[in-house]
Amino acid sequence: MFQAPYGAHDILPEDQPYWGFLNGKVGALAHLYGYERIDTPIFEDAGLFVRTVGADTDIVEKEMYTFVDRGGGQMTLRPEGTASVCRAYIEHGMAYRQQPVKLFYQAPIFRYERPQAGRYRQHHQFGFEAIGDGDAVLDAELIDMAWRFFGSLGLKNLTLQINSIGCPECRPAYLAKLREYYVGYKDGLCGDCKIRLEKNILRLLDCKKLDCQPLVAGAPHSVEYLCVECAVHFEMLKSHLLTLQLPYEINFGMVRGLDYYSKTVFEIQPEEERGQSTIAGGGRYDGLIAELGGKPTPAVGFATGIERIILNLKKQKVTIPEALKPLVYVAWMGDAALRTAVEVSGELRMNGVATLMTYTPRSLKAQLRQADGAGCRNVAIIGDEEIAQGFVTLRDLSTARQEPVALDKLTEFLQQNN
Numbered sequence: 001m002f003q004a005p006y007g008a009h010d011i012l013p014e015d016q017p018y019w020g021f022l023n024g025k026v027g028a029l030a031h032l033y034g035y036e037r038i039d040t041p042i043f044e045d046a047g048l049f050v051r052t053v054g055a056d057t058d059i060v061e062k063e064m065y066t067f068v069d070r071g072g073g074q075m076t077l078r079p080e081g082t083a084s085v086c087r088a089y090i091e092h093g094m095a096y097r098q099q100p101v102k103l104f105y106q107a108p109i110f111r112y113e114r115p116q117a118g119r120y121r122q123h124h125q126f127g128f129e130a131i132g133d134g135d136a137v138l139d140a141e142l143i144d145m146a147w148r149f150f151g152s153l154g155l156k157n158l159t160l161q162i163n164s165i166g167c168p169e170c171r172p173a174y175l176a177k178l179r180e181y182y183v184g185y186k187d188g189l190c191g192d193c194k195i196r197l198e199k200n201i202l203r204l205l206d207c208k209k210l211d212c213q214p215l216v217a218g219a220p221h222s223v224e225y226l227c228v229e230c231a232v233h234f235e236m237l238k239s240h241l242l243t244l245q246l247p248y249e250i251n252f253g254m255v256r257g258l259d260y261y262s263k264t265v266f267e268i269q270p271e272e273e274r275g276q277s278t279i280a281g282g283g284r285y286d287g288l289i290a291e292l293g294g295k296p297t298p299a300v301g302f303a304t305g306i307e308r309i310i311l312n313l314k315k316q317k318v319t320i321p322e323a324l325k326p327l328v329y330v331a332w333m334g335d336a337a338l339r340t341a342v343e344v345s346g347e348l349r350m351n352g353v354a355t356l357m358t359y360t361p362r363s364l365k366a367q368l369r370q371a372d373g374a375g376c377r378n379v380a381i382i383g384d385e386e387i388a389q390g391f392v393t394l395r396d397l398s399t400a401r402q403e404p405v406a407l408d409k410l411t412e413f414l415q416q417n418n
Helices: 013-033 046-053 058-063 082-091 136-153 171-183 191-199 201-206 210-218 228-243 306-315 335-350 364-373 384-389 407-417
Strands: 043-045 066-068 074-077 101-110 122-131 158-164 248-250 262-270 280-284 299-305 328-332 355-357 378-382 391-396 402-406
Touching (some): 013 306, 043 082, 046 058, 136 158, 136 262, 136 280, 171 191, 171 201, 201 210, 364 378, 378 384
Parallel strands (some): 328 355
Antiparallel strands (some): 043 074, 066 074, 101 122, 122 299, 158 262, 262 280, 280 299, 391 402
8 A cells, every 4th residue: 555655745635725715815914915926846956956055955965856857867856945935036037127136936945854743854835035135124025925825824822933144244143152152162063963063053042952042042143243334234124123013032043954044034933833833934035045146135034834834724723715505406317317417517516616526426416415514505406307398407405495597597597606
């Protein structure tokens, strides 16, 4: 017996209403804020992610699905969405479009990590990227978009966490202070953090292991080492968030898990779980386009995991619209009735009426039971008598009332009365 790969999952019909609900909300959000959809390949040159995500990050060192294709090239299944969007921005000359270029995507993401609630080795994200403007007001607009989105879903008890991690000009002084702090606690660090202390000091603040959390809480704050430009940017961001009436908190230990971030970083988390189940996160990445060979171009974005959103919708018992049900079930008895049922079903569907029917002989009772189980409101019953007199017996399953309807009037009747 084959099963889905460990860490992957099937999205069954009963969960599809959640996905349809979210897809609709994402499309409406994009329209509201002026974002256009982009779809990039599911795999890219491995070097794209090594260069942008960071060679010393957990994603590159432990989690990427990388393979050699038949042409000898090293390819990687997409572990995050921003790098691909930036590659497309450069490749297709989007720098010559009106700035900022606002793009959004919905895509599967692949990371070889420990599966947990709402997070799989193949999971799905939607993300928004605004490329070509460095003003803090754009950061605030993006954060506002993420926050309003979750409100529109009906999710409650969320927290908005922000921080600034500076830029290449001011960050070295902060990293030196951070190293000085952590060196004194080296023997008590987890194995991963001992490596981070040597390779990527900022990642120490991203450790989720309980033994390291007290050290994160006591670490120096990046906002205390910002240069004038970064400090002004952060103050403007906070001012704009207040104008938008967004209830933010400053989380001095938040750095996000990707090396390309600069200045603004933010996350939205369920209040009771805090950093253990972030449902949206992002920030500014002003150096990423240049790192990939383009002109220096400021940018900001965020992404969110669809499975985690659905998990929280279910936890909070948020009611979502039900999936559309077929309007009518065509029941038939006998070979002559089958031919008529096929003809009637075809005409109904051609006129936009969702229709089901059975394909093998069943008793009327069994067909009524099947119609009810499928959520049909009406059953059009066709037998020898109906064929002889040119009508169907239309039964309303919600009231059990039935009446004859002429065959040539059935489509019009259903369209007008449902």
